[in-house]
Amino acid sequence: MIALKRNRLGIILASCARHGFLAIMCIIMVAPFAVMTSASLKSSSEIMGGGLSFLPQDGWFALENYGRVLTEVPILRYMLNGLFVTGSILFMQLLIGIPAGYALAKLQFRGKNLIFGGVLLGIMVPAQVTALPIYIMLYLMGLTNTYASLILPFIVSAFGIFLFRQFFRGISDDLLNAARVDGLGETEIIWRIVVPIARPAIIAFGIFSIVAHWNDLFWPLVAISDSDLAPPPLGILFFRNQEAGDDFGALMAAAVIVTTPLILVFLLAQKHFVQGIAMSSQHKPQQE
Amino acid sequence: MLPHAQKKQSPSNRTLHAYTFSMPAALLLIVLVIVPVIGVALISTTDWRLGEKSFEFVGMKNYIKLFADSLFQRSFLNTIVYVLIVVPITFSLALGTAIVIESGRTFKTFYRTVIFLPATATVVAMAIVWDFMLHPTLGIFNIVLDAVGLQGHNWLRDEGLTLYVLAAIGVWFRVGYLMVLFLAGLATIPPSLYEALAIDGVSNPWDRFRYVTWPLLGATSAFAATIATIQAFQTFETVAVLTQGGPNDATELLLHTMYVEAFQFFRTGYAAALTVVFLVLILSVTLGRSVLTNMREKHA
Numbered sequence: 157m158i159a160l161k162r163n164r165l166g167i168i169l170a171s172c173a174r175h176g177f178l179a180i181m182c183i184i185m186v187a188p189f190a191v192m193t194s195a196s197l198k199s200s201s202e203i204m205g206g207g208l209s210f211l212p213q214d215g216w217f218a219l220e221n222y223g224r225v226l227t228e229v230p231i232l233r234y235m236l237n238g239l240f241v242t243g244s245i246l247f248m249q250l251l252i253g254i255p256a257g258y259a260l261a262k263l264q265f266r267g268k269n270l271i272f273g274g275v276l277l278g279i280m281v282p283a284q285v286t287a288l289p290i291y292i293m294l295y296l297m298g299l300t301n302t303y304a305s306l307i308l309p310f311i312v313s314a315f316g317i318f319l320f321r322q323f324f325r326g327i328s329d330d331l332l333n334a335a336r337v338d339g340l341g342e343t344e345i346i347w348r349i350v351v352p353i354a355r356p357a358i359i360a361f362g363i364f365s366i367v368a369h370w371n372d373l374f375w376p377l378v379a380i381s382d383s384d385l386a387p388p389p390l391g392i393l394f395f396r397n398q399e400a401g402d403d404f405g406a407l408m409a410a411a412v413i414v415t416t417p418l419i420l421v422f423l424l425a426q427k428h429f430v431q432g433i434a435m436s437s438q439h440k441p442q443q444e
Numbered sequence: 445m446l447p448h449a450q451k452k453q454s455p456s457n458r459t460l461h462a463y464t465f466s467m468p469a470a471l472l473l474i475v476l477v478i479v480p481v482i483g484v485a486l487i488s489t490t491d492w493r494l495g496e497k498s499f500e501f502v503g504m505k506n507y508i509k510l511f512a513d514s515l516f517q518r519s520f521l522n523t524i525v526y527v528l529i530v531v532p533i534t535f536s537l538a539l540g541t542a543i544v545i546e547s548g549r550t551f552k553t554f555y556r557t558v559i560f561l562p563a564t565a566t567v568v569a570m571a572i573v574w575d576f577m578l579h580p581t582l583g584i585f586n587i588v589l590d591a592v593g594l595q596g597h598n599w600l601r602d603e604g605l606t607l608y609v610l611a612a613i614g615v616w617f618r619v620g621y622l623m624v625l626f627l628a629g630l631a632t633i634p635p636s637l638y639e640a641l642a643i644d645g646v647s648n649p650w651d652r653f654r655y656v657t658w659p660l661l662g663a664t665s666a667f668a669a670t671i672a673t674i675q676a677f678q679t680f681e682t683v684a685v686l687t688q689g690g691p692n693d694a695t696e697l698l699l700h701t702m703y704v705e706a707f708q709f710f711r712t713g714y715a716a717a718l719t720v721v722f723l724v725l726i727l728s729v730t731l732g733r734s735v736l737t738n739m740r741e742k743h744a
Contacts, residue, residue, distance in 0.1 A: 174548050181541055182558045185620065189561065191584055192573045206587045256469035263462035271466055274473045280730050281477055282678055284699055285723045288706050288716060289480035289487070292494065312472035342461040371567050373681045374699070378707050389568035393685065396572060404576050411569040422564040426557060429564070433621065434628030437667045 192415075196221050196408040203404050221409040228399055231413055233384065234391030241306045241387055242369045246362055248311035254358075257320025258346050262332060275321075278314025284374055291378055305379040306387070310369065316361050319435065323357035324350060360432030363425065370418060388414040481723070488716035495710065506717035516718065518693045519701040522607055526697060527676040529611040530618070534672055537615065538622030539665075543657065545623075546630050547649075556627065560620035567617065571685035574613050575600070578686075600686055603694045610682055610695055617682075618675060622668050629664030633657065662740075670733045674726055698722050 194210045195203055199217040207213060225231050259265070260272055286309070294305045327350060335345050351358065376390040383394050392410050422429055488506055492499035510516050545555050562570065577583045578599040586596030599609045637656045641647070646655065658665075680699040683689060689696035689704070702722060706715030 171548060174544050175551070177544055178541070178551075178555045178559075182555065184616070185559050185561055187584075188570060188573045188577060188616075189565070191577055192570075195576065203582055206582060208584070208587060208591070252468050252472065255465035259462040259465035263458055263465070265459050265462035265466075267470075268462075268466075271470045271473075274470060274478065278473050278477045280727060281481060281723065282674070282726055284678065284680070284702070285484065285719055285726075286477060286480035288712070288719055289483035290476065291707070292483075292712075293480075295494070309476060312469055312476060314473065314477070317469055342458060342465070346465075367564065371681075373568050373684060374703065377684070377703070389566060389681070392566075392569055392572065404579075404582065407572060408576065411566075411572055414569045415565050418564050418566060419561065422560075423557070429560070430556075430624055430628070433624045434631075437625050437628060437664060437671075 189415075192408045192411050195404055196412050198405055200403055200405055217405055218409075221405040222413070224403070224406040225395070225410045225413060229391070229395045229410065230384070231388075231391065231395075231410060234386055234388045235414070235417070237303075237385060237391070238370055238387040241303065242366050244303075244307045245310045245369050246365045248307070249313040249316050249365055250358065250362075252312050253316040253361075254320055254351065254354075255343075255346055256317045257324055258342075258350055260317070260321040261324035262327075262329070263342075272321075275314045275317050278312075279318060283309070287375060287378055294379065301380055301382050301385065303385060306376060306385070309375065313361075313365065315436075316365070319357055319361050320354065323354050323435075327353055356428075356431060357435060359425075359428045360435050363421075363429055363432050364436065366421075367418065484716045484719050484723075487713055488720050490713045490716075492713045493710050494712045499713070502713070506714050507721075509714065510717050510721065515693055515696065516701065519689075519696040519698050520721075522694070522696055523677065523698045526607060526611055526614070526679065527673060529608065530614040530676045530679075531669065531672045533611075534615045534618050534622055534676075535665075535669055538619050538668070539626050539661075541619070542623045542626035542630055543653070545627065556624065560624055562617050562619075563621040563624075567681045568685055570617070571613070571682050574682075575686050578609065601691050603691050606687060606691065607695050610679075610686065613682055613686075614676060614679060618672060622672055625664060625668045625671075626661070629661050630657070633660045666733060666737060670729060673729050677722075677726055677729070698725075 190210065197216055197218045198212045199214060199220070202212060202214045202217075205214075256271075260268060260275070290309050291300070294300050294308070299305050299308070331349065332345060335349055340348070370387070371389060372387075373389040373393070376387050377393075380386055380390060383391065386394060392414050395410055396407055489501055489503055490499045491502050491505075541555075541559060545552055578585055580586060580596065580598045580601075583599075585599065589596045597605060600606055633656065637660070638652060641652060641655060646652065678699060679697055680703065683695055683697050683700040684703070687695040689700050698718070699722065702715055702718045705711050705718060709715075
């Protein structure tokens with residue numbers, strides 16, 4: 157009886173320790189978001205006063221802060237730039253990557269191993285390494301400081317091709333042969349049979365690509381000097397360096413506006429995020 | 445003849461398709477990866493400055509200059525210190541958190557969602573938030589320290605401290621991503637193995653970790669360590685937003701140094717040499733990891 161009680165006590169203690177540890181982790185993870193939201197609602201003078209309350213004490217300044225961001229900075233334009241650039245990149249990556257992944261997974265041709273080797277090399281070389289020569293190429297073509305300069309360097313994703321190849325290899329050849337007997341051409345097979353089956357891999361890759369390019373600062377900083385073309389990360393940096401200065405209320409409002417879309421996408425499509433990360437680790441190149 | 449039989453394709457037709465499907469990707473990989481890598485290696489042997497018409501081949505001079513340059517030495521050392529702090533802490537914190545989440549049944553999705561949040565947030569925006577939190581007079585850190593009677597710090601302007609502050613922010617950004625990797629890995633471990641251990645009388649959490657979790661998580665751990673190391677080497681945003689490498693080059697990391705040399709000073713040849721060094725570092729992480737994996741498989 158006593159032993160049983162001790163055991164139950166142990167379970168309760170373990171559960172408390174688990175929730176205690178995880179609650180601390182959660183607080184650390186959420187704190188910057190809370191500080192950001194809180195300051196975006198407060199007046200400059202209250203922020204200068206250094207209070208610790210989450211909600212404003214000397215009146216709400218949300219309208220002023222968000223209003224300042226929306227009227228003084230083309231923040232919506234930055235968001236549309238980001239949407240257009242990430243959307244175009246993903247569209248081209250799928251258009252080029254899906255057929256290539258299919259050819260590497262399901263068709264026989266000379267040079268296949270060579271191309272696959274190129275894909276593996278492409279995965280290993282970080283984008284910052286090719287930035288300088290690609291910048292020079294774009295400069296010589298007169299394309300720096302254009303939307304094209306933000307999109308073109310990324311229209312082929314070696315990681316995407318690799319992921320698609322791995323996934324397509326799991327599709328049964330009997331199914332593809334049956335489709336061929338039914339008179340479907342290879343192009344139709346890709347878009348009407350393979351793509352619907354591979355939806356989880358395509359969504360996972362899409363999320364990966366959107367997060368990577370929406371967040372990228374390095375390349376826009378290199379390629380763009382005209383602030384009208386800036387995607388959100390570069391735009392908010394312009395705002396801080398040129399307009400906001402120490403107006404932290406407005407700066408935090410801008411951070412809220414820029415951060416919210418991806419967080420909403422994540423909260424709505426969480427399952428796909430998690431699946432995508434799991435897939436990227438299970439289909440890793442080094443496992444070949 | 446049946447109408448659909450006319451469209452039936454021959455295998456040689458399929459080969460033709462294979463080329464049309466893979467050629468755009470192959471050509472783009474040549475133009476956007478292979479040519480640039482060769483290009484950057486060639487440029488690193490010249491004294492070229494972007495915009496100038498002429499240049500000369502200088503052999504290994506850029507590399508000799510690079511390794512003698514105190515800024516590069518500082519940047520290289522900082523990067524190694526940064527990686528050696530960020531990777532082990534992120535790795536163990538992520539693994540620990542994943543195991544703790546999986547050890548119970550309640551609030552699993554909630555904890556996973558909240559801890560993953562920083563990984564989805566726009567890095568530059570959150571770096572600006574950290575800048576505000578670390579502000580010497582208005583930031584929450586110093587306000588809280590002051591409230592409990594402790595001395596605050598000038599977190600982002602302190603030569604002996606700022607690199608560690610950046611490392612802590614780096615952990616904050618990445619721990620959720622690695623945790624999700626580990627959660628996926630833990631989900632593949634069959635519960636029957638833990639039951640077998642329990643039958644053998646092993647129920648202590650450390651033994652469960654030592655005999656089942658850690659060995660079966662081998663592939664996930666190797667992947668997580670590699671990806672965390674490569675991402676830590678690629679740190680750029682936090683330096684560019686928070687410190688620009690200062691104070692006194694104390695937080696100068698390789699990628700930021702490369703950016704400044706290449707795109708602010710336009711010392712193209714010199715920056716190309718730095719890029720080659722950076723590429724060699726990244727490749728040795730990836731290749732080193734495959735060598736280790738192969739060795740382990742041979743000995744297993």
